[in-house]
Amino acid sequence: MNEYLPLATLLRLLAVLTLTLAPHVGHLPPWVSALIAGLIVWRGLTAYRQWRMPGTMVKIALALLAFVGVLVHFDGRLGGQNAGTTLLCVMTALKLLEFKGRRDVMVLIFLMYFMLLTHFLFSQEMWTVAYLFVCVLAVTAVLIECQHRGALSPRITLRKGGIMVLQALPLMVLLFVLFPRIPGPLWGLPEDSAAARSGLPDQMAPGDISRLIESDEVAFRVEFHGPVPPPSARYWRGPVFDHFDGRAWRDSVPTFASGLSSRLELLGEPVSYAIMLESQRGRWLFALDMPAARSLPDDAFIGREGQLLARKPVTERRRYELTSYMQYRLAPELDEHARKRYLRLPPDFNPRTRTLAATLRTHYTDDEALVTAVLRMFHEQPFVYTLRPPPLGRHSVDEFLFDTRRGFCEHYAGAFSFLMRAAGIPARVVTGYQGGQHNVFGDYYVVRQSDAHAWAEVWIENRGWVRVDPTAAVSPQRIEQSIEAALDAAEGLPGHLAARTRLRFYLEARWEWLNGRWNALVLSYGPELQQRFLERLGLDDLRDTILALTVLGTSILAFMGVLTLRQFAPEPVRDAALREWQRLTRRLARAGLPQRPGEGPRDYAARVAAVHPEWAQAIHHITQLYVRMRYLDDPDPAGQNALVDAVRAFKPRSARRRSWIRS
Amino acid sequence: MRVWLITTVLLKPLHFVQNRIDAWVMARVRRQSGPITVARGRVYILPTRFGYAFALMLLAMLLGAMNYSNSMAFLLTFLLAGLGLVCMHHTHANLVNIQLRAGSCAPVFAGDIAHFEVRIDNPSAHPRYALALSWPKAEKQAITADVPARGSITLVLSLPTQHRGWLPAGVFSVSTEYPLGLFHAWTWAELDMRCLVFPRPAPGGIVPPATVGTNGLASGERSGQDEFAGLRSYRRGDAPRSIHWKSFPKLTHPVVKQFAETLEQELWLDWVALPWLDTEARLSQLTRWVLDAEAAQRSYGLRLPGRVIAPGRGDAHRIECLRALALYEDAQP
Numbered sequence: 001m002n003e004y005l006p007l008a009t010l011l012r013l014l015a016v017l018t019l020t021l022a023p024h025v026g027h028l029p030p031w032v033s034a035l036i037a038g039l040i041v042w043r044g045l046t047a048y049r050q051w052r053m054p055g056t057m058v059k060i061a062l063a064l065l066a067f068v069g070v071l072v073h074f075d076g077r078l079g080g081q082n083a084g085t086t087l088l089c090v091m092t093a094l095k096l097l098e099f100k101g102r103r104d105v106m107v108l109i110f111l112m113y114f115m116l117l118t119h120f121l122f123s124q125e126m127w128t129v130a131y132l133f134v135c136v137l138a139v140t141a142v143l144i145e146c147q148h149r150g151a152l153s154p155r156i157t158l159r160k161g162g163i164m165v166l167q168a169l170p171l172m173v174l175l176f177v178l179f180p181r182i183p184g185p186l187w188g189l190p191e192d193s194a195a196a197r198s199g200l201p202d203q204m205a206p207g208d209i210s211r212l213i214e215s216d217e218v219a220f221r222v223e224f225h226g227p228v229p230p231p232s233a234r235y236w237r238g239p240v241f242d243h244f245d246g247r248a249w250r251d252s253v254p255t256f257a258s259g260l261s262s263r264l265e266l267l268g269e270p271v272s273y274a275i276m277l278e279s280q281r282g283r284w285l286f287a288l289d290m291p292a293a294r295s296l297p298d299d300a301f302i303g304r305e306g307q308l309l310a311r312k313p314v315t316e317r318r319r320y321e322l323t324s325y326m327q328y329r330l331a332p333e334l335d336e337h338a339r340k341r342y343l344r345l346p347p348d349f350n351p352r353t354r355t356l357a358a359t360l361r362t363h364y365t366d367d368e369a370l371v372t373a374v375l376r377m378f379h380e381q382p383f384v385y386t387l388r389p390p391p392l393g394r395h396s397v398d399e400f401l402f403d404t405r406r407g408f409c410e411h412y413a414g415a416f417s418f419l420m421r422a423a424g425i426p427a428r429v430v431t432g433y434q435g436g437q438h439n440v441f442g443d444y445y446v447v448r449q450s451d452a453h454a455w456a457e458v459w460i461e462n463r464g465w466v467r468v469d470p471t472a473a474v475s476p477q478r479i480e481q482s483i484e485a486a487l488d489a490a491e492g493l494p495g496h497l498a499a500r501t502r503l504r505f506y507l508e509a510r511w512e513w514l515n516g517r518w519n520a521l522v523l524s525y526g527p528e529l530q531q532r533f534l535e536r537l538g539l540d541d542l543r544d545t546i547l548a549l550t551v552l553g554t555s556i557l558a559f560m561g562v563l564t565l566r567q568f569a570p571e572p573v574r575d576a577a578l579r580e581w582q583r584l585t586r587r588l589a590r591a592g593l594p595q596r597p598g599e600g601p602r603d604y605a606a607r608v609a610a611v612h613p614e615w616a617q618a619i620h621h622i623t624q625l626y627v628r629m630r631y632l633d634d635p636d637p638a639g640q641n642a643l644v645d646a647v648r649a650f651k652p653r654s655a656r657r658r659s660w661i662r663s
Numbered sequence: 664m665r666v667w668l669i670t671t672v673l674l675k676p677l678h679f680v681q682n683r684i685d686a687w688v689m690a691r692v693r694r695q696s697g698p699i700t701v702a703r704g705r706v707y708i709l710p711t712r713f714g715y716a717f718a719l720m721l722l723a724m725l726l727g728a729m730n731y732s733n734s735m736a737f738l739l740t741f742l743l744a745g746l747g748l749v750c751m752h753h754t755h756a757n758l759v760n761i762q763l764r765a766g767s768c769a770p771v772f773a774g775d776i777a778h779f780e781v782r783i784d785n786p787s788a789h790p791r792y793a794l795a796l797s798w799p800k801a802e803k804q805a806i807t808a809d810v811p812a813r814g815s816i817t818l819v820l821s822l823p824t825q826h827r828g829w830l831p832a833g834v835f836s837v838s839t840e841y842p843l844g845l846f847h848a849w850t851w852a853e854l855d856m857r858c859l860v861f862p863r864p865a866p867g868g869i870v871p872p873a874t875v876g877t878n879g880l881a882s883g884e885r886s887g888q889d890e891f892a893g894l895r896s897y898r899r900g901d902a903p904r905s906i907h908w909k910s911f912p913k914l915t916h917p918v919v920k921q922f923a924e925t926l927e928q929e930l931w932l933d934w935v936a937l938p939w940l941d942t943e944a945r946l947s948q949l950t951r952w953v954l955d956a957e958a959a960q961r962s963y964g965l966r967l968p969g970r971v972i973a974p975g976r977g978d979a980h981r982i983e984c985l986r987a988l989a990l991y992e993d994a995q996p
Contacts, residue, residue, distance in 0.1 A: 168745030570786035594697030
C-alpha cells in the first residue's frame with residue numbers, strides 16, 4: 001500500500017529484525033555479528049537523521065566484501081549449516097541498504113520468517129516454542145503495519161496479529177499431525193548439521209571421551225519393561241575398536257561392512273526395554289550387552305563386533321524396542337586370522353609395557369589369572385581416576401602406566417587392552433555408555449553424553465569375549481553409582497555434574513521428564529510415529545489421511561471465516577423503533593427512494609409522499625408513530641406494536657408491481 | 664484479429680483469463696442509487712504477488728523441514744501456512760458489510776478534474792483499516808483510508824473530464840490488502856453519481872456584441888437593488904422618486920440619482936451572434952462570456968435555440984446559464 005516507511009514503523013521493523021537475529025549471535029562469527037549490528041544501527045540513524053542512502057556501487061561493494069568474508073571464514077565451504085545460516089543473516093542485514101519501496105520491505109519480512117526456521121537447526125528445545133510464537137507474532141505485527149499508510153499503534157497490530165496467530169493454531173496442529181511425512185533427508189544433510197553434533201567419537205585417543213563429559217546432552221532414554229539391571233550391569237555398547245596405531249584406537253575395517261559372523265549364545269533371563277534415541281552422529285543404536293537378534297528393529301543388525309547398527313545414519317530421534325540377555329557367550333571360537341588381528345600392536349611403541357607384559361606372562365600362564373593380576377595392579381597401586389589427566393607423549397601407555405598414573409576411562413581401557421595384547425591375550429576396546437540416571441517422574445532412565453565410557457574386552461578360551469572394565473578396579477563408584485560420585489569435586493566438575501540440593505534435584509528431574517515427553521511426542525513425530533498414531537485413529541491409508549486432512553482443514557478454516565465475518569458484521573440495532581424505521585427505509589430504497597444522508601424522517605416522508613401520493617397516508621402515519629416512539633422518554637409497548645403493524649402492512653414493492661401489471 | 668487473440672491466449676494465459684473474468688463481472692455490476700451494502704458474495708479475492716511469494720517461501724520451508732526432519736521447522740511452516748489461510752478470511756471480511764453512498768460532486772469545466780465523493784460507512788464495531796478506493800485497473804493510484812468502528816469516511820475519486828454534459832462516475836472499486844498484503848480483495852460498485860461538466864471556456868478575445876435589451880434604457884424604478892453610480896441633471900420624464908431631494912434646496916435645478924444598471928445596456932449573450940463557429944465552439948465562447956460578464960458584475964441574459972434565460976446576476980444565475988450551456992442539445996434532463 002505505502003511506498004515509503006514512516007520512521008516509527010521502520011524502528012519497529014529494526015527491533016523485530018534484531019529479535020529474530022539475536023539467537024544466532026552464538027554461532028555467527030563475531031565480525032558478522034558486529035557487521036549486522038552496525039547495519040541495523042546505521043539504518044535506524046539514517047532514517048532518524050535523514051542521512052543519504054548509499055549509492056549502487058557502495059551497496060555492491062559491501063555485499064561482495066561480506067560474501068567474500070564469509071567465504072574466507074568458512075574456507076570456501078558454503079554448503080554447511082553454519083555457513084549457510086551466516087550467509088542468510090548477512091544478506092538479510094544487507095537488505096537494509098536497499099530498502100525503499102514496499103517490495104523491499106516485504107522481502108525483508110519474508111526473510112525474517114525464514115530466518116526463524118534456521119534457529120531450529122541449532123536447537124529444538126521446549127523453550128523454542130515460546131520463541132517461535134513471540135517471533136511470529138512480532139514479525140506479523142510489523143507486516144500488518146507495513147500494509148498501512150502511516151504508522152499504526154502496536155496495540156492494534158499486535159492485537160490483530162495475535163488473533164490471526166491464535167486462529168492459525170488449530171490449523172498448525174492439524175497439519176502437524178496429519179500432513180503426510182516422508183522419511184528424510186531429501187538431499188542429504190550438511191556435514192555440520194545439528195544432528196551430528198555430539199556423540200561417541202570414531203576413534204579413541206586419550207581425551208576423546210573426557211571431552212564428552214562436559215556435555216549434559218541426553219544420548220538416549222530407556223524404559224525397562226520389568227526388572228531393571230543394576231548400574232554395574234548397564235553397559236550400552238557403542239563403537240568397538242580393534243586397531244591401535246600407537247596413539248589412538250580405531251577400526252581396522254569399516255564398521256558397517258559386515259554383520260556378526262561369529263556365534264552368539266544367549267543365556268539366562270531376558271531383559272526387555274525401549275530406547276528413545278536422540279539424533280546423533282553415525283549409525284549407532286545402543287543396546288545392553290547382548291541384544292537378541294529376533295528383537296531387533298527392521299533396519300538394524302548386529303555388527304562384526306557385537307555393536308547394534310542401523311542400515312542408514314540415525315539423523316532423527318527414534319524409538320526402538322529390544323530384548324537383551326545379560327549373560328551370553330560371544331564367539332567361543334576365534335579363528336587364526338581374527339586372533340592375529342586382535343593381537344596386533346605397532347612395533348615401536350611402549351617398550352616398558354611390553355616388558356611388563358612379558359614379566360606377567362611368565363608369572364601367570366592362565367589368561368584369566370593374568371587379567372585378574374592386572375586389575376589388582378590398577379586397584380592396589382596409586383592409580384587415580386581423573387577428568388584432568390596430564391598430557392602424554394609418544395609412548396603414551398608407558399607414561400601412563402609408569403609415570404603419571406592419572407587418567408580417565410579411555411586411558412585405562414586403552415592401556416589395559418595394550419597390555420593384554422602384549423601378553424598374548426586377544427583384546428579390544430569398547431566404547432559406549434555406562435549407567436544412566438533414574439527419573440522418578442517418568443520411571444525411566446536418562447543416559448547422557450556425560451555417561452560415555454570406554455572399557456575392554458578380552459577373549460578367553462571357551463568363554464569367548466569377556467567384558468573387563470579396568471576403570472571399575474580403579475574407581476568402583478564410577479560403575480556402581482555415577483561419574484559425579486567417582487570424581488573429586490575439587491577437580492572443577494562441569495556444572496551439570498556438581499552437587500545439588502534436594503529441590504534442585506527435584507526440579508531437574510521434573511524438567512528432564514518434560515523434555516523427555518517433548519522429545520517423544522513432538523520432536524520425534526516422524527513417518528513412523530505418525531503411522532502408528534494414525535493407525536490408532538483408524539486412518540491407515542494415505543488416501544484416508546489426506547481426505548481427513550482436507551475435510552478437517554476446510555471445516556476449521558470455514559469456522560475461522562465465520563468468526564471473522566461476525567466480527568465485521570453490522571452491529572444489531574438496539575432501538576426497537578429505529579429497527580422498524582430501518583426496515584421501512586430498506587424497502588423504500590429497494591423501490592428506488594433511499595433516504596439521503598442527512599435527511600430527517602419528516603423530510604424524507606414528505607419527499608416519498610410527493611413522488612408516490614398513493615403511499616402518502618401510510619408513510620405519514622408510520623413517520624408520526626416512529627418520531628413519537630423515538631423521542632418518547634417512557635417506553636410505550638402499544639405504540640411500538642402499532643409501529644410494527646404499520647411497517648409490516650406497508651408494502652411498496654408489491655404496490656409497484658401491481659401498478660406495473662395494471663399498465 | 665483471431666491471430667492476435669490466439670497470441671494473447673498463448674503468451675499471457677492468466678492475463679487473458681483475468682480480463683475475461685473482469686469483463687464478465689463488470690457487465691453485471693448494476694448501477695444503484697441508494698447505499699450499496701457490500702455483500703459477502705460481491706467480494707472477490709485473489710493472492711497478490713506477495714501472496715505467491717509467501718507460498719513459495721512456505722514450500723521452501725517445508726522442503727527444509729522434511730530434509731532435516733525438524734519438528735520445530737514443521738511447526739513454524741504449518742503455523743505460517745495457517746496464518747496465510749486465516750489472512751484470506753481477514754482480508755475478505757475487511758470489505759464485507761461496508762456501505763457505499765454517493766456524496767456530492769461539484770460541477771467542473773471540461774478539461775478539469777471531476778471529484779466524486781464516495782462515503783464509506785462501517786456499521787460494524789470493528790474498525791476497517793487500509794480500504795482503497797480507485798477506478799478499476801488503476802489500483803496503483805488508489806487512495807486509502809481507515810474507517811473507524813460505527814463511523815464513516817468520505818473519499819474522493821477524481822476523473823479528468825473532456826466533454827461537456829453529464830459525466831457518469833461509472834464503475835469503481837473498493838479494495839483492500841490488509842492485514843498481511845498476501846491477498847487482494849475487491850468489489851466493484853456503481854453508484855448513481857454524475858458530474859455536471861460545463862463547456863470548456865473559450866480563450867477570450869471575442870467581445871460580446873452590445874445587443875440592446877428589450878427594456879431599452881433603464882428607468883429609475885430599478886434603483887432599489889442596483890448600485891449608486893452618481894448624479895445628473897434632471898431631464899423631463901425622470902421619475903420623481905429618483906430626484907435627489909436632499910440636495911434640492913441648495914441647488915438651482917434638481918438632480919437625479921443615477922444607478923449603474925441604468926447606465927448600461929443589459930448584455931444578451933446570444934447563440935446567433937456567433938454564426939461562424941460550430942456548436943461546441945459557440946458553447947465555449949458563450950461560456951467564456953458568461954464568466955466574463957459575471958466577473959464584470961454585469962447583468963446578462965442567455966439566448967440559446969429553444970431556451971432563453973432572462974438577464975440576471977449572481978451565482979445561481981451563472982450556474983443556470985452554464986448548466987443550460989452544458990446540457991445544450993443533450994438528451995439527458
